[in-house]
Amino acid sequence: MVDYSKVPSPCYVVDEVKLRKNLELIRSVKDRAGVEIILAFKAFALWKLFGIVREYVPYSTASSLSEARLAFEEMGALAHTYSPAYTEKEFPVIAECSSHISFNSLSQFSRFYPYLQKMDRKVSCGLRINPEFSLVETDLYNPCAPGSRLGVVADLLEDGLPDGVEGLHCHTLCESSADDLELMLNAIEKGFAQFLPKVKWLNLGGGHLMTREGYDVEKLISLLKNFKAKYPNLEIILEPGSAFAWRTGELVSSVVDVVENHGVKTAILDVSFACHMPDCLEMPYKPAIVGATDEVEGKPTYRMGGNSCLSGDFYGSWSFDKELSVGDKVVFEDMIHYTTVKTTMFNGISHPSIALWTKDGNLEMLREYGYEDYRSRMD
Secondary structure, three states, X not given: OOOHHHOOOOEEEXXXXXXXXXXXXXXXXXXXXXXXXXXXXXXXXXXXXXXXXXXXXXXXXXXXXHHHHHHHHHHOOOEEEEEOOOOOOOHHHHHHOEEEEEEOOHHHHHHHHHHHHOOOOOOEEEEEEOOOOOOOOOHHHOOOOOOOOOOEOHHHHOOOOOOOEEEEEOOOOOOEOHHHHXXXXXXXXXXXXXXXXXXXEEEOOOOEOOOOOOOOHHHHHHHHHHHHHHOOOOEEEEOOOHHHHOOOEEEEEEEEEEEEEOOEEEEEEOOOHHHHOHHHHHXXXXXXXXXXXXXXXXXXXXXXXXXXXOOOOEEEEEEOOOOOOOOOEEEEOOOOOOHHHOOOOHHHOOOOEEEEEOOOOOEEEEEOOOHHXXXXXXX
């Protein structure tokens, strides 16, 4: 249990015990289902914790040159890489850091496959497919929305797969259930069944939130085992991101002022929704706060305001058992996955530190930020 009184503000703090619990479950699914499960850096890239991750899961997926290098240099293994578009400048380094490369389009494959053929080491090539099916309701996160730029639809493969394509990559889920995966598998078979017996691997992307309370892990394992039995030629790969760090840590902040206009009280914090919790505004969703509830009549109630100059940098409201005062800590729950990789230094406001609450009950500071970090972005 994290002792928030010992955590400086502002700070993201990861609970090692909770992280290991998630990793143990993911490894169990991997072993029982006979599939490969790899870490998606787009959701969790705290590389100083990769030593813990590698005890359970040795491989990762990358979506850029920097992520591919992080996989190779810090995770210690070649990456499974996919990007919407590779460039001639970056592709050679990406290839050197990757074991698998998935292409978003037939034109990208034809452009870069000749380079891979000349390499001394084999890189397995895949094609991202778009089954034109997704249950994701927010267009910002829906990879199969009408007209999506992501993946090749079945109509474009009437002539078959190009020579050299060994795998298929598909992503349709977002923090989804095993029931959603079942529908996704049905959609893949509907559009691309003729290719499944001919390729070596199928990457089912991310969004498999198997560590969420109530997720039907047994159904997930059954679906994967049955699909493998139907297509024994396939290595099945899952690349969840949120599942690794789901509910493993918080963002600790502090009240720096309380203002009131027309009866609306706002607690201004030393963090920003826009800079440090962007998904709250983009999705949008209302995060949970330790010790607070949704608005309750008669209780002290506040909006939470960010400390950037953006007018819309606020969310709420929440109710508390007592009035908030300057210096009180406000702890936002579940702020590690995606949140820590999407922060910005807009406005030059202070970036939260990053810390680990170890399994032995100690606070280990992983990173602290200052003026030079902001300045160097403009250097």
